[in-house]
Amino acid sequence: MPSKQRKIAIMGYRSVGKSSLSIQFVEGQFVDSYDPTIENTFVKTTRVKNQEYELELVDTAGQDEYSILSEPNYIKIHGYVLVYSITSTKSFEIIQIIHDKLLDMTGKIHVPVVLVGNKKDLHSDRCVSKDKGQALANSWKAKFFEASAKQNECVDDIFHTVLMETEDKSDPIGPKQMSTCSIS
Numbered sequence: 001m002p003s004k005q006r007k008i009a010i011m012g013y014r015s016v017g018k019s020s021l022s023i024q025f026v027e028g029q030f031v032d033s034y035d036p037t038i039e040n041t042f043v044k045t046t047r048v049k050n051q052e053y054e055l056e057l058v059d060t061a062g063q064d065e066y067s068i069l070s071e072p073n074y075i076k077i078h079g080y081v082l083v084y085s086i087t088s089t090k091s092f093e094i095i096q097i098i099h100d101k102l103l104d105m106t107g108k109i110h111v112p113v114v115l116v117g118n119k120k121d122l123h124s125d126r127c128v129s130k131d132k133g134q135a136l137a138n139s140w141k142a143k144f145f146e147a148s149a150k151q152n153e154c155v156d157d158i159f160h161t162v163l164m165e166t167e168d169k170s171d172p173i174g175p176k177q178m179s180t181c182s183i184s
């Protein structure tokens, strides 16, 4: 099968771990220092269920409630990874605003999305319950993961799942891949 080109954007509030998840997936390492992103693109070839993908991963600058999603940046994006931190209620509120803006911008009622609650390793700082994350994902009809970029928990599953979400449901790629990380 020829490889497929996919452009995925990773979005969310500042400092939730968008770059850390991207770097963990693409380079297999965790960088502990915090360096705010302007915008960065990673490229990786990856295989999901016998299908090879040329993935272009756009690591966006953190958004807040006032950010305007300018259409040219989001053109030809096949799917979105929307990230909040389980340690930040604000980031959970912002992710809902970002999702609404995406629907407005695309004019669609559903876009291929995976919702991620990152920093799962910071148990004692948790502010957003797993149930709340799951309920939000359900309301979007989206897959949900709690993940840790630091401990490399569920990171591959996030990106493999969003790639599969970009497939037409009738695509012969087959049923969705499930793993112990998959919550919905």
Ligand SMILES: Nc1nc2c(ncn2[C@@H]2O[C@H](COP(=O)(O)OP(=O)(O)OP(=O)(O)O)[C@@H](O)[C@H]2O)c(=O)[nH]1
Pocket: 012, 013, 014, 015, 016, 017, 018, 019, 020, 021, 031, 032, 033, 034, 035, 036, 037, 038, 060, 061, 062, 063, 118, 119, 120, 121, 122, 147, 148, 149, 150, 151
């Ligand atoms: N404990 C823990 N820390 C994390 C995790 N992911 C990211 N961090 C830390 O959180 C901080 C922010 O991470 P980034 O990956 O830069 O966050 P970002 O969302 O790309 O930030 P912006 O570019 O400002 O939007 C850094 O200090 C990371 O080391 C995680 O899973 N666990």
